[in-house]
Amino acid sequence: MKTELAIKEAQLNSRVEEDFMTGADVLIEALDNQNVDTVFGYPGGAVLPIYDALHKSNASFNHILCRHEQGLIHAAEGYARTTGKPGVVIATSGPGATNLITGITDAMMDSLPIVVFTGQVSTAVIGTDAFQEADLIGLTTPITKYNYQVTDVKDLPRIVREAFHIATTGRPGPVVIDVPKNISQEIVTEAFETDFHLPGYQPTINPNPLQIKRLMDAMRTAKKPVILSGAGVQFAKASEDLLEFAEKYRIPVTTTLLGLGTFPGTHEQSLGMAGMHGSYAANMAIYEADLLINIGARFDDRLTGAIQHFAPNAKVAHIDIDPAEIGKNIETHIPVVGDAKEALKRMNKTEVDCEDHSEWYEKVMKNKNDAPFWYERSDDLISPQWLIEQIYEETEGRAIVTTDVGQHQMWAAQFYKFDAANRFVTSGGLGTMGFGLPAAIGAQLGSRDDTVVAIVGDGGFQMTMQEMQTLKHYNLPVKVVIVNNEALGMVRQWQEKFYEERYSESLLDNNPDFVKLGEAFGAETFQVTEESKVRETLRKAFEHDGPALIDARIVKLDLVFPMVAPGKGNHEMIGVKPCEE
Amino acid sequence: MRRIITATVQNSSGVLNRVTGLLSRRGFNIESITVGGTEQEGISKITFVVDVEEERKVEQLTKQLHKQIDVLKVNDITHHNKVARELCLIKVVATPQSRSEISGIVEPFRARILDISKNSLIVEVTGKPDKVEALIDLLTPYGIKELSRTGITAFTRGTQSKQISDYQTLIV
Numbered sequence: 001m002k003t004e005l006a007i008k009e010a011q012l013n014s015r016v017e018e019d020f021m022t023g024a025d026v027l028i029e030a031l032d033n034q035n036v037d038t039v040f041g042y043p044g045g046a047v048l049p050i051y052d053a054l055h056k057s058n059a060s061f062n063h064i065l066c067r068h069e070q071g072l073i074h075a076a077e078g079y080a081r082t083t084g085k086p087g088v089v090i091a092t093s094g095p096g097a098t099n100l101i102t103g104i105t106d107a108m109m110d111s112l113p114i115v116v117f118t119g120q121v122s123t124a125v126i127g128t129d130a131f132q133e134a135d136l137i138g139l140t141t142p143i144t145k146y147n148y149q150v151t152d153v154k155d156l157p158r159i160v161r162e163a164f165h166i167a168t169t170g171r172p173g174p175v176v177i178d179v180p181k182n183i184s185q186e187i188v189t190e191a192f193e194t195d196f197h198l199p200g201y202q203p204t205i206n207p208n209p210l211q212i213k214r215l216m217d218a219m220r221t222a223k224k225p226v227i228l229s230g231a232g233v234q235f236a237k238a239s240e241d242l243l244e245f246a247e248k249y250r251i252p253v254t255t256t257l258l259g260l261g262t263f264p265g266t267h268e269q270s271l272g273m274a275g276m277h278g279s280y281a282a283n284m285a286i287y288e289a290d291l292l293i294n295i296g297a298r299f300d301d302r303l304t305g306a307i308q309h310f311a312p313n314a315k316v317a318h319i320d321i322d323p324a325e326i327g328k329n330i331e332t333h334i335p336v337v338g339d340a341k342e343a344l345k346r347m348n349k350t351e352v353d354c355e356d357h358s359e360w361y362e363k364v365m366k367n368k369n370d371a372p373f374w375y376e377r378s379d380d381l382i383s384p385q386w387l388i389e390q391i392y393e394e395t396e397g398r399a400i401v402t403t404d405v406g407q408h409q410m411w412a413a414q415f416y417k418f419d420a421a422n423r424f425v426t427s428g429g430l431g432t433m434g435f436g437l438p439a440a441i442g443a444q445l446g447s448r449d450d451t452v453v454a455i456v457g458d459g460g461f462q463m464t465m466q467e468m469q470t471l472k473h474y475n476l477p478v479k480v481v482i483v484n485n486e487a488l489g490m491v492r493q494w495q496e497k498f499y500e501e502r503y504s505e506s507l508l509d510n511n512p513d514f515v516k517l518g519e520a521f522g523a524e525t526f527q528v529t530e531e532s533k534v535r536e537t538l539r540k541a542f543e544h545d546g547p548a549l550i551d552a553r554i555v556k557l558d559l560v561f562p563m564v565a566p567g568k569g570n571h572e573m574i575g576v577k578p579c580e581e
Numbered sequence: 582m583r584r585i586i587t588a589t590v591q592n593s594s595g596v597l598n599r600v601t602g603l604l605s606r607r608g609f610n611i612e613s614i615t616v617g618g619t620e621q622e623g624i625s626k627i628t629f630v631v632d633v634e635e636e637r638k639v640e641q642l643t644k645q646l647h648k649q650i651d652v653l654k655v656n657d658i659t660h661h662n663k664v665a666r667e668l669c670l671i672k673v674v675a676t677p678q679s680r681s682e683i684s685g686i687v688e689p690f691r692a693r694i695l696d697i698s699k700n701s702l703i704v705e706v707t708g709k710p711d712k713v714e715a716l717i718d719l720l721t722p723y724g725i726k727e728l729s730r731t732g733i734t735a736f737t738r739g740t741q742s743k744q745i746s747d748y749q750t751l752i753v
Binding site (some may be wrong): 137138141142145146149152153198199200201322323324327328331 | 583590591595599603606637640641644645647648649650651652653705737
């Protein structure tokens with residue numbers, strides 16, 4: 001009797017509430033106002049009001065349901081990387097939110113604009129170890145650009161606007177908004193403010209003219225200039241300005257892993273990627289340079305190798321929107337704080353008569369021609385590098401490529417030549433296994449007409465392979481290529497080279513049947529074990545209008561070369577040419 | 582070297598956690614930290630003392646602090662002409678016989694006795710850290726039962742006539 005009454009009362013209340021807006025409605029509306037077109041989400045207890053509001057709303061964005069919250073966040077990263085727009089994620093409190101942690105950290109390391117909404121238990125029980133409670137603010141403070149817990153529903157619209165502003169401006173990054181359940185249920189009675197003012201957050205966009213002048217003065221006298229282009233060029237959409245600058249002065253250009261495509265990979269001045277598995281020409285150019293112009297790269301340790309041997313003779317100019325990156329790892333002589341595009345525009349406007357550096361250019365290009373990335377073709381199994389080249393040719397170099405981390409990632413970076421920015425989606429800073437497949441989902445949703453290839457390892461694939469179902473669910477034509485060497489290849493490579501071939505727990509000789517798995521997930525599935533069948537298989541997969549999975553059996557013991565051994569300088573690369581390993 | 586760094590911050594929830602968390606994960610060890618309100622509502626000031634040798638690391642520290650969205654201003658005032666003070670409460674063993682002796686020690690330090698009980702005294706001293714240190718040294722032989730220091734809070738002086746050259750001590 002009592003319960004019936006309670007139900008009636010609740011129904012009555014809900015009828016009354018329909019004319020009002022709840023916090024959840026405000027949230028959905030705020031997202032719509034941000035022109036969000038895709039939201040990656042997974043429902044749960046603490047976000048039930050938000051999902052109910054979503055169900056009832058006429059919001060114009062699509063909601064994409066993945067199969068695991070890690071899938072959501074990597075998909076949002078793939079979306080953000082390829083479109084330049086913020087990736088939006090909704091997950092529930094407690095485990096839903098903690099499942100996002102890896103991806104949020106990944107986005108922080110690689111500066112991706114992500115806005116995450118997490119559910120939270122009601123404010124009345126926060127701090128009591130309630131069901132599915134986790135201290136998301138405490139957990140995400142070190143791995144976000146900023147985070148919020150909403151404590152008053154009238155702050156919600158302002159917080160959403162602030163969060164999008166913070167995530168997408170300056171050096172992009174993830175922002176978390178923790179929404180307690182009672183806040184999203186609360187009926188909004190007061191008018192709310194949406195204007196915001198962030199006195200402590202004013203990113204410098206326009207560089208100091210004096211530093212630009214110093215940089216151009218250094219250009220005038222440089223005899224051995226080289227450009228290092230990083231992901232900052234991508235975020236600033238400065239590829240054309242970079243091309244103009246590099247061509248004008250005929251400067252060789254190398255990129256970081258995340259900078260691939262910011263300068264056309266097939267351009268004659270391109271040296272490809274620098275760093276641990278970068279090209280010999282790129283590393284030697286940096287080593288011998290007398291002027292290193294870093295545009296939007298953060299001098300990560302995989303790029304620099306042993307710091308004392310990094311660009312030892314160079315005057316270092318560093319253009320970065322984040323002043324904290326300048327001088328963090330490498331001593332910088334010419335700091336330029338600002339947006340890469342603004343800096344390059346000003347550099348292009350300044351005319352300087354440079355010293356003739358054609359001799360330097362010839363020398364660098366000789367290295368490029370003499371020591372390109374190389375591999376030895378196998379007689380029976382598929383050579384992984386050759387496989388990447390076939391994917392490159394089959395997609396005419398125009399695909400969006402996502403990867404996990406490890407050997408296949410490095411082979412993709414070496415052998416797929418990206419001519420445009422935002423085409424290579426990889427986990428650079430954090431090095432997250434299982435990133436490739438979900439990132440491809442986001443990339444495909446952001447660029448429906450593009451070919452998206454997820455080049456993944458057999459180890460990484462098994463970390464997020466449940467997302468194959470997301471592909472099927474939305475019939476996304478992502479092509480997943482498992483570069484299968486039945487091992488955690490990069491771990492095994494290090495064990496071979498630096499741990500005397502003690503292959504501790506790195507061999508996966510008991511993998512599942514990927515063909516059956518692919519079929520179970522409803523993907524067009526292939527296994528290819530010999531090179532003669534590769535092109536035909538790729539063609540079939542690419543022609544299929546829907547998800548496809550290829551289990552490509554590669555030479556098991558192949559290694560990534562050239563390589564800078566840990567603790568060595570970039571000029572001490574091993575395996576630069578065949579038989580030098 | 583001990584550095585005094587001040588940060589003006591917006592008094593939003595969790596700001597202290599953000600700042601101290603940042604320092605610890607970037608490998609800086611905080612020797613002391615004081616936080617409190619300022620003349621402006623909603624704005625707090627944090628004063629830290631950290632021990633950092635390399636100039637580059639200090640630069641990194643101030644830049645990382647400045648990058649925080651709630652942080653409005655950061656100053657490394659180590660080399661500035663400044664006023665730095667801390668407060669210290671000392672509960673020292675004091676028998677009726679030793680009371681007057683202790684009060685004789687305390688007086689030149691312009692410290693105050695706040696509480697007297699049968700066996701102990703509570704002394705309050707305010708000043709630059711080496712003065713506090715000196716008083717503690719003098720009181721130690723009597724037996725210190727409890728001691729609590731607030732850590733330094735500091736201002737730069739109105740006129741920065743000359744830079745102080747002896748960086749090694751926290752001269753006021």
